[in-house]
Amino acid sequence: MSWPVTELDAIRRLRVLGAAVPGAVVAETTIDAPFEQVWAVAADLENELPRYLRDVRSLHITRTDGQRLEAYTRGYVGLRARFDIVLRPGWCVMRSRFLLGAMAAVPDSDRTRFAFLAGVHVPAQRIAAPALAAIGRRAAPRALANFTERVRLTQA
Amino acid sequence: MDDRELAGLVVAAQRGDGLAMAELLDALAPAVGRWCGPIALQDAPDAAQEALIAVFRGLKGLRDPAALFGWARAITVREAVRVARRAARERPAELADLPAPDDPMLAVDVRDVLERLTPEHRAILMLRDLEGFDERSVADALGTPVGTVKSRLSRARDNFRKGWGR
Numbered sequence: 001m002s003w004p005v006t007e008l009d010a011i012r013r014l015r016v017l018g019a020a021v022p023g024a025v026v027a028e029t030t031i032d033a034p035f036e037q038v039w040a041v042a043a044d045l046e047n048e049l050p051r052y053l054r055d056v057r058s059l060h061i062t063r064t065d066g067q068r069l070e071a072y073t074r075g076y077v078g079l080r081a082r083f084d085i086v087l088r089p090g091w092c093v094m095r096s097r098f099l100l101g102a103m104a105a106v107p108d109s110d111r112t113r114f115a116f117l118a119g120v121h122v123p124a125q126r127i128a129a130p131a132l133a134a135i136g137r138r139a140a141p142r143a144l145a146n147f148t149e150r151v152r153l154t155q156a
Numbered sequence: 157m158d159d160r161e162l163a164g165l166v167v168a169a170q171r172g173d174g175l176a177m178a179e180l181l182d183a184l185a186p187a188v189g190r191w192c193g194p195i196a197l198q199d200a201p202d203a204a205q206e207a208l209i210a211v212f213r214g215l216k217g218l219r220d221p222a223a224l225f226g227w228a229r230a231i232t233v234r235e236a237v238r239v240a241r242r243a244a245r246e247r248p249a250e251l252a253d254l255p256a257p258d259d260p261m262l263a264v265d266v267r268d269v270l271e272r273l274t275p276e277h278r279a280i281l282m283l284r285d286l287e288g289f290d291e292r293s294v295a296d297a298l299g300t301p302v303g304t305v306k307s308r309l310s311r312a313r314d315n316f317r318k319g320w321g322r
Contacts, residue, residue: 002266003190003193003194003266003282003286004193004194004197004200004266004267004270005189005190005193006189006192006193006196006200006201006203006204007185007186007189007201008185008188008189008201008204008205008208009201012201012204012205013178013181013185013208015205015209016181016205016208016209016212017174017177017178017181017212019209019212019213020177020209020212020213020215021172021174021177022172024174084175086175086178086179093174093175093178095173095174095175100174100175102174102178119174121172121174
């Protein structure tokens with residue numbers, strides 16, 4: 001007897017994560033490019049992330065262990081942050097002491113559904129959630145637009 | 157992942173660690189998909205998403221990390237029934253009742269059989285036949301008295317056989 005089973009795709013998982021983290025915001029879009037091309041941009045964190053997250057000047061990966069990475073970022077005002085990262089095809093989660101970021105991608109015929117999550121860790125997170133969400137509501141769509149533009153440029 | 161690693165993830169996720177939440181999501185998603193599939197059928201992806209949101213929103217209330225899967229299963233069954241009932245109101249369908257575990261139709265097309273049941277009966281069937289629960293455990297998982305589960309099973313089997321016999 002074969003029971004019906006359902007799989008939660010990466011976009012749905014990102015929505016769950018967005019709902020679980022107080023103040024996190026998820027922005028979604030469909031990119032007019034195949035999954036492989038979209039994920040090639042997403043997975044190239046060192047070269048591409050500073051191009052679509054404009055607050056990040058550089059990202060250097062310092063350790064790789066299967067899906068797990070460690071990276072250091074430097075911002076334009078000189079702030080450094082250490083990130084623990086899980087990266088696999090269609091799924092990337094990055095966590096520093098204060099920030100949580102994630103990306104998810106799912107093939108949709110010859111296009112790709114893509115989503116960003118932006119979140120902040122602070123004390124009294126639930127109380128601060130409305131303010132954090134306001135920050136994320138600005139940051140996530142902007143990152144999504146920049147990311148889509150990077151994919152378009154790699155197509156050209 | 158062993159029990160100790162899982163318990164560590166639960167504690168970290170309860171503290172708000174987003175990376176731990178993501179890893180816990182990886183650990184829970186296959187089981188939630190297995191529980192939601194038979195109950196919510198075509199609405200199972202929505203049910204699984206809503207169940208996991210409920211699980212993570214309630215995670216701080218989980219006192220014993222070792223109880224994670226049983227606790228998540230109870231939430232998932234409740235959410236899957238709720239989502240399936242909501243969808244059924246939008247798509248009214250003919251309803252029948254539960255088959256016996258050895259009913260030959262189950263071996264032929266379980267999905268066809270499940271589509272003839274109410275979401276509550278699909279939940280009982282999944283817990284009893286897929287998870288291997290006895291009637292008391294089914295009743296505990298659904299928050300229903302044992303007598304109700306027994307009478308539903310008995311009545312359901314009769315109705316189901318009549319339905320297939322027509």
